[in-house]
Amino acid sequence: xxxxxxxxxxxxxxxxxxxxxxxxxxxxxxxxxxxxxxxxxxxxxxxxxxxxxxxxxxxxxxxxxxxxxxxxxxxxxxxxxxxxxxxxxxxxxxxxxxxxxxxxxxxxxxxxxxxxxxxxxxxxxxxxxxxxxxxxxxxxxxxxxxxxxxxxxxxxxxxxxxxxxxxxxxxxxxxxxxxxx
Amino acid sequence: xxxxxxxxxxxxxxxxxxxxxxxxxxxxxxxxxxxxxxxxxxxxxxxxxxxxxxxxxxxxxxxxxxxxxxxxxxxxxxxxxxxxxxxxxxxxxxxxxxxxxxxxxxxxxxxxxxxxxxxxxxxxxxxxxxxxxxxxxxxxxxxxxxxxxxxxxxxxxxxxxxxxxxxxxxxxxxxxxxxxx
Amino acid sequence: xxxxxxxxxxxxxxxxxxxxxxxxxxxxxxxxxxxxxxxxxxxxxxxxxxxxxxxxxxxxxxxxxxxxxxxxxxxxxxxxxxxxxxxxxxxxxxxxxxxxxxxxxxxxxxxxxxxxxxxxxxxxxxxxxxxxxxxxxxxxxxxxxxxxxxxxxxxxxxxxxxxxxxxxxxxxxxxxxxxxx
Numbered sequence: 001x002x003x004x005x006x007x008x009x010x011x012x013x014x015x016x017x018x019x020x021x022x023x024x025x026x027x028x029x030x031x032x033x034x035x036x037x038x039x040x041x042x043x044x045x046x047x048x049x050x051x052x053x054x055x056x057x058x059x060x061x062x063x064x065x066x067x068x069x070x071x072x073x074x075x076x077x078x079x080x081x082x083x084x085x086x087x088x089x090x091x092x093x094x095x096x097x098x099x100x101x102x103x104x105x106x107x108x109x110x111x112x113x114x115x116x117x118x119x120x121x122x123x124x125x126x127x128x129x130x131x132x133x134x135x136x137x138x139x140x141x142x143x144x145x146x147x148x149x150x151x152x153x154x155x156x157x158x159x160x161x162x163x164x165x166x167x168x169x170x171x172x173x174x175x176x177x178x179x180x181x
Numbered sequence: 182x183x184x185x186x187x188x189x190x191x192x193x194x195x196x197x198x199x200x201x202x203x204x205x206x207x208x209x210x211x212x213x214x215x216x217x218x219x220x221x222x223x224x225x226x227x228x229x230x231x232x233x234x235x236x237x238x239x240x241x242x243x244x245x246x247x248x249x250x251x252x253x254x255x256x257x258x259x260x261x262x263x264x265x266x267x268x269x270x271x272x273x274x275x276x277x278x279x280x281x282x283x284x285x286x287x288x289x290x291x292x293x294x295x296x297x298x299x300x301x302x303x304x305x306x307x308x309x310x311x312x313x314x315x316x317x318x319x320x321x322x323x324x325x326x327x328x329x330x331x332x333x334x335x336x337x338x339x340x341x342x343x344x345x346x347x348x349x350x351x352x353x354x355x356x357x358x359x360x361x362x
Numbered sequence: 363x364x365x366x367x368x369x370x371x372x373x374x375x376x377x378x379x380x381x382x383x384x385x386x387x388x389x390x391x392x393x394x395x396x397x398x399x400x401x402x403x404x405x406x407x408x409x410x411x412x413x414x415x416x417x418x419x420x421x422x423x424x425x426x427x428x429x430x431x432x433x434x435x436x437x438x439x440x441x442x443x444x445x446x447x448x449x450x451x452x453x454x455x456x457x458x459x460x461x462x463x464x465x466x467x468x469x470x471x472x473x474x475x476x477x478x479x480x481x482x483x484x485x486x487x488x489x490x491x492x493x494x495x496x497x498x499x500x501x502x503x504x505x506x507x508x509x510x511x512x513x514x515x516x517x518x519x520x521x522x523x524x525x526x527x528x529x530x531x532x533x534x535x536x537x538x539x540x541x542x543x
Contacts, residue, residue, distance in 0.1 A: 006187050006188070006191065006368050007368070009191055009195075010191065010368065010371055010372065010375070013191065013194065013195055013198065013375065014371075014375055016198060017198060017375065017378060017379060017382070020198070020201070020204045020357075020382070021204055021205070021206055021357035021358070022203045022204050022205075022356075022357025022358065022384045022385075022538075023203075023204060023357075023382045023383055023384050023385060024383070024384075025383050025535075027531075030222075030226075030360070032218075032219070032222055034281075037394075037424055037425070038394070041392075041394055041423065041424060041542075044504070044527055045392075045527060045530075045531070048526075048527040048528055048531055049531050051528075052528060052531060052532075054531075054535070061222065062218055062222060063218070063281065081291065081295060084291070088282060089282075100396075100425065101450060101451075107450075110443065110446070111508070114443060114508050115508065118507055118508060120504060120507075120508065142225070142301060145299055145301075146292070146295050146296065146299060146301065164229075165225055165226060165229040166229055166232075166233060168226075169208075169226070169229055169230050169233060169235075169358075170233075172358050173206075173235070173357055173358050175384075176203075176382075176383035176384025176385075176535055177383070177384065177531075177534050177535050177540060178358060178359065178360065178540065179360075179392070179540065179541075179542040180222075180360040180361060180362055180542060181394075181542055187368050187369070187372065190372055190376075191372065194372065194375065194376055194379065197379060198379060201379070201382070201385045201538075202385055202386070202387050202538035202539070203384045203385050203386075203537075203538025203539065204384075204385060204538075211403075211407075211541070213399075213400070213403055213543075215462075242403065243399055243403060244399070244462065262472065262476060265472070269463060270463075323406070323482060326480055326482075327473070327476050327477065327480060327482065345410075346406055346407060346410040347410055347413075347414060349407075350389075350407070350410055350411050350414060350416075350539075351414075353539050354387075354416070354538055354539050357384075359539060359540065359541065360541075361403075361541040361542060361543055
């Protein structure tokens with residue numbers, strides 16, 4: 001093997017290592033659940049990873065999308081079914097319920113009280129930290145379409161984007177770390 | 182270092198990179214949940230990844246296995262407990278319920294109606310696409326045994342196989358992308 | 363390119379490959395759920411992976427932490443809210459319920475009976491196997507703090523440790539395989 005061959009082979013292997021799927025210093029999470037407990041887990045992991053210097057991408061889908069609605073924003077001209085979804089699903093992250101022990105609101109209120117007392121960041125604060133740490137948030141296009149949600153009723157968040165499953169998969173495949181929550 | 186050594190070391194490193202766990206262009210998903218919403222998410226991600234050229238392996242376990250039953254197939258000679266599971270769990274993918282907002286069938290029916298109207302693929306169609314894209318489906322042997330399900334009451338799907346957790350783990354470890362749904 | 367350069371570049375690439383995130387022969391799982399079915403899935407996957415020679419790290423958080431309590435251990439001096447959580451959450455892994463089909467205990471008892479009959483390992487036995495196979499268990503510090511759980515009311519398990527989300531993320535990023543359960 002001549003020096004030129006070695007050089008070329010080494011360069012090829014280097015490029016291959018760079019492009020290897022599943023090795024980026026990056027976390028991609030699918031946030032499927034709309035319960036307070038699982039959304040808290042997602043945002044604590046997301047902000048923790050971003051604080052450690054990882055690139056973080058969140059893809060909110062299905063029940064998770066309802067958490068991104070801004071309760072102060074109103075959208076007119078929705079059809080009946082979209083209005084039904086709008087009324088029945090929690091309007092934004094402060095209206096989420098625990099997946100268990102909700103107990104007509106008592107358990108959820110108790111947890112929120114405890115979090116405040118113990119100085120654990122609220123979901124609102126975690127979204128603020130996420131924005132500061134450049135955590136990227138995507139919302140699933142198909143879910144928005146099914147539930148009749150529109151981008152202009154979603155929270156103000158830097159570079160919030162609507163995308164399809166392929167975009168999520170491209171990010172996830174590059175990431176060394178992925179969770180479905 | 183002589184040229185021969187370099188050549189050998191380079192070859193060794195190449196082999197190592199090829200065999201590195203977690204880097205295959207491959208997605209492995211454990212489909213644990215038997216709810217309509219989570220099964221839809223699993224199949225949308227699976228078909229999306231397969232369409233992007235990824236190898237896709239699904240491992241249906243626990244509540245997820247009930248979705249793979251074919252309601253047209255009947256199996257005789259089951260014991261009492263297997264019959265109870267058979268009756269109580271949804272018989273196939275068209276009998277799945279939403280994990281929330283099922284509302285005695287109204288919410289589930291509403292979502293299915295919306296999906297049709299918006300031209301979103303149904304679970305039936307997603308399984309057809311998955312079969313065309315060579316998505317591999319395994320069913321968990323232990324779950325089948327516990328719930329008294331038999332392979333001959335499962336859907337017709339190309340190369341449907343029953344396997345244990347070790348087979349799933351071998352696939353998952355090779356994959357750059359894994360989800361537990 | 364001289365031989366010295368090749369040698370250096372090869373060494374650098376080797377080191378890079380060694381340190382690539384997401385490629386360790388290692389499984390990290392976040393055990394968030396406190397239901398019997400999901401905890402069984404987590405422990406079956408954990409012991410299966412450990413038996414295959416993978417390093418396995420479990421991070422019990424939120425509802426999952428309640429499963430690690432030892433019902434024989436009593437802790438005095440808790441405040442009212444901690445006592446409430448203590449009473450309302452299942453006291454240890456033998457008090458866990460199925461996430462569905464619990465049916466006032468009948469479904470859960472039926473599954474446990476079936477598992478015994480079919481010689482499927484119980485949760486107790488799976489924890490014993492996990493300990494033998496050196497599966498590492500961490501408990502989430504924030505969850506313990508919120509729910510008022512103390513380390514001295516947790517099960518006896520080799521090297522059981524309390525840690526924060528960052529420790530979990532460091533393990534998860536090194537792992538070729540990760541699940542959120």
